[in-house]
Amino acid sequence: MLPHDKLDWIVDRLTRQIDQDPDDPALRRERARATLARAWFHDGGESDLHETLADVRRSLHLDSSSVESLVVGGCALALLDRPEPARRHLDEASNQGIDSPLLHAAYGLLAELHHDATGAIRHFETSCRGAPADWEPHALLGARLASAAQPGGRQRLIERAMFHMVRALELGPIGPRANALRHTLGQLCLMSGRLDAADALFSQLIDADPWRVEARYHLGLSAAQRGKHKRAVLYFRQHLAESDARQSDVLARIAACHLHLREPERARDACTRAIAIDSNHLGARWVLGSALVAEGRDDEAKRVLRELLEQAPGHAPAFAELVRMRTLNNDARWLRQALRSEVAVFDRLPAAGGSTSRHPDVTSEPRTATRERIKTLIKGLSRTDNEVITTVMSCIDLTTDEGLRFTLWESVLDLMARERVPKVAKTLQEPGATFSAAAGREALLLAEHIPDEALATGLTVGEEDLLRAAVDRHGPADDVVELRQRVGLERREARAWQALLLLAIAQRSSNSGHTLLLRWAQDADEELGFAALTGLALLGDSDAAAQVRAHAKAFGLPHLADIALRPRQLMGTPSRPTIVSDDDTLQCRTCGKRGGQVSHMLRSVSGDVAVCAECLTKVARQRSDLATSDPTVRCALTGASLLDDEAVYVYMGVPISQASVDQSLGADERATVDRFVSAL
Ligand SMILES: [Zn+2]
Incomplete structure (x- = not known):
């Protein structure tokens, strides 16, 4: 978009020419572009921008048709933080038919001045499309996206920011500007867990002033993420020695590293220093509390954690630590009271809002935070309170919120199930003496809490067990006839017990359970083999399902098979489609193109639907027109509805989810980023 090579030389040359021929508008226009480039992208200063403006005015005065100068002037004004005259210049250029990448970049700057991130991204995108081979729009868009991206935020945003940073670097910015791009790209790599790439980028910056200080800090972050806490401390200390910025943050990070290294005393020391600088530093307070716990100084730890929670009630780890300490001390009374007061206060909490903390440990929505705390308390109570079920039940009436009442009710059911598990486990240990249809039903109900092996052990009931049960x-x-009759009765009990255990094993849908069912379906007699077959059918085996249906039909009970084999999950969980390149057997559902004609296709898991990359890009461009609000529409590729995904679009009659669009758009960009970072 602008000149970047030998700018000082160009400006000097033009200045000499203008001195000789001060009324040539072309020379003025050229110098305006050069000084603008120097100020915008090469650490030039305000004086450059004032010169730009002077040249723009003069060239417009000499040649009123030089509308492009209006754009250059608009840029300079926006960079000088003068949005109103900037807008007038740009609108005038636009009215006169200018539609250049530089114009859109300038509008992007203007949107940034108004803190309109969405608008800035839109304009920089347009600029990128207009000049895809220029590095400036990529750098502008990448930087804008990077500042919108957050750790733990939307992955797609981080990916896009990385892509544009990589493109800007590949297209070759000159000089120190490249270091700024590397720095941002490194931060994005840290966010997305590409630690090797982050290390490579920050290592390149360690000899480059003024980036060295920042690079050391980020190398410290990366080392800490890898669990190399000693090395992290080293980098953080170097950073501290050279910079006054974010001292309390860095000290808190050093403290956390010492805690990982089991050096609580040093951790405490660093925390105290951090808190001396910033008395409200959440991270430092949290590490201090943890260090005190590690040193066994429980009373002090409790005080620190309580103070921390007063400052940030949504700090879940601090609350969990307090509950853990109370649980260890068997302080059921405290836990019970805490649970009652958390539930009682729930109705009065605002439904949304609360603190605006962006600390990753802090839940800012008060209701969500309280729900978390209630779960933590119930967990603690289940270990200390013999009457935990009664305790939780008595809390249900303290709130009128149906959601919370249901959560409490659910946890009561869960606690009850857990209470019964030891009894059932005992039955399974000596099945020869304890088998019964009723016990089998209980095992089936509690299947998710009982390990596979225990259920498998329960299956062994022999002839001698039946005889003993008939007597016992x-x-x-x-007489012998009566005895035979009783053995017959016990055999039916035993078979019901075994069949129910096989179904319980199926319920757990584990690999080992699947193998066991296959064996029983093959080796066992007809009745138990049928039970195993039913288990396999429940696990989704279509051959087994067909046999079960045939069997049920033979008994005149086809509806029973229908009920039993109805899919357990009524809502199919969305599945991730596959990216396929160069497969001509695939045909796009919407435009009819073949796999070989496009860069890639997205294929549904079932394989019966494919949509091409070009159509998915079109969907992305027209997303606001294509979005549906009908919750029953399901993506042809993933099966997701609006309940599973943030948006579903209907393009040429084919429903397509946001995740599918993101996946396709991201595929080429990810490949570009992969190639770049692997060469670092
Ligand atoms: Zn297509």
Whole structure:
């Protein structure tokens, strides 16, 4: 968009020419572009911008048709933080038919001045499309996206920012500007867990002033993320020695590293220094509390954590630590009271809003934070309170919020199930003496809490067990006929017990359970083999399902098979489509193109639907027109509805989810980023 090579030389040359020929508008226009480039992209100063403006005015005066100068002037004014005259210049250029990448970049700057991030991104995108081979629009867009991206935020945003940073670097900015791009790209790599790439980028900056100080800090962050806490401390200390910026932050990070290295005393020391600088530093307070816990100084730890929670009630780890300490001390009374007061206060909490803390440990929505605390308390109570079920039940009426009441009710059911598990586990240990249809039903109900092996052990019931049960459970028989009858009764009990255990194993949908069912379906007699087959059918085995249906039909009970084999999950969970390149057997559902005609196709898991990259890009461009608000529409590729994804679009009659669009758009960009970072 602008000149970048040998700018000082160009400006000097033009200045000499203008001295000789002060009324040549072309020379003025050229010098305006050069001084603008120097100020915008090469650490030039305000004086450059004032010269730009002077040249723009003069060239317009000499040649009123030089509308492009209006754009250059608009840029300079926006960079000088003068939005109103900037807008007048740009609107005038636009009215006169100018539609250049530089114009859109300038509008982007203007949007940034008004803190309109969305508008800035839109304009920089347009600029990028207009000049895809220029590095400036990529750098502007990448930087804008990077400052919108946050750790733990939307992955797609981070990916896009990385892509444009990489493109800007590949297209070759000159000089120190490249270091700024490397720095931002490094931060994005840290955010997305590409630690090797982050290390490579920051290592390149360690000899480049003024980036060295920042580079050391980020190398410290990366080392800490890798668990190399000693090295992290080293980098952080170097950073501290050279910079006064964010001292309390860095000290808190050093403290956290010492805590990982099991050096609580040093951790405490660093925290105290951090808190001396910033008395409200959440991270430092949290590490201090943890260090005191590690040193066994419980009373002091409790005080620090309580103060921390007063400052940030949504700090979940601090609350969990307090509950853990109370649980260890068997302080059921405290836990019970805490639970009652958390539930009682819930209705009065605002439904949204609360503190605006962006600390990753802090939940800012008061209701969400309280729900978390309630769960933590119930967990603590389940270990200390013998009457935990009664305790939780008695809390249900303290709130009128149906959601919270349901959560409490659910946890009561869960606690009850857990209470019964030891009894059932015991039954499973000696199945020969304890088998019964009723016990089998209980095992099936509690299947998710019982390990596979325990259920498998329960399956072993032999002939001698039946005989013993016939005597033990019914008393002495009068004759052999009666005895045989009783053995028959016990055999039915045993078979019901075994069949129910097989279904319980199926319920757990584990790999080992699947193998066991296959074996039973093959080796067992017809009745139990059928139970195993039903288990396999429940796990989604379509052959098994067909056999079960046929069997049920033979007994005149086809509806039973229908009920039993109805999919357990009524809502299909969305599945991730596959990216396929160069497969001509695939045809785009919307435009009919073949796999070989496009860069890639997205294919649904079932394989029966494919949509091409070009159509998905079109969907992205027209997203606001194509979005549907109908919650019953499901993406043809993922099966997601509006309940699963943030948006679903309908393009040429084919529903397509946001995740599919993101995946396709991201594919080429990810490949570009991968190539770049692997060469670092
Ligand atoms: Zn297509």
